[in-house]
Amino acid sequence: MAYLESRKNLAGSAGGLAGLVLTFTGVAGAYWPVVVAGLYGAGALIAPPERPDPPDFPDPSAQLAEVRADFERLEAYLSGVDLPDAAAGRLGELTGLLSALLDPDWAPEILARDPEAVHALSRAVRQDVPEAVDTFVRTRWWARLAPGQEPPERHLEHQLDLLGAEALRLVESVGEEERQRQRTLSQYLKDRSE
Known part of the structure; x- marks a missing residue:
């Protein structure tokens, strides 16, 4: 057929x-x-040969929906982990930034245009944050057996600072894109009125 x-x-x-x-x-x-x-x-x-259909990869919007679901699971995991106050504060700031970036009412169309941003969010939610916290939890147990070592809290705080800075750069990048759109629209309206 x-x-x-x-x-x-x-x-x-x-x-x-x-x-x-x-x-x-x-x-x-x-x-x-x-x-x-x-x-x-x-x-x-x-006659030209038949071309195979290109693979049907999910679009960035669908990928964002998956990352949102993974972020909810991450938040459930993080709520059960006992962290020192300083690390818990830094983690709260980081998850607040990630939550704002993943908010479906705020930036889905902006992020959908930037696959690198989707990848960065996905990596932070699925790999970086859980690995940093899990490594701290496992290392903390070993540090109790061999006191006098460098405290694992210090590493966790440093890791969370780095992840927070990366999330801030992503927020700034998304914000700059919106500011550029606003400037472009202003210039277009100005040119149109002349």
């Missing part, structure tokens, strides 16, 4: 119809079956 709708069959059928026209006008003569078959074959051979 797929061949019947293919480009090769359609081009061959057009060639075969041309052969029938030649037959009915008397040009093909007694060799009309060979002419019709030959024109069908020629049409099928010169």
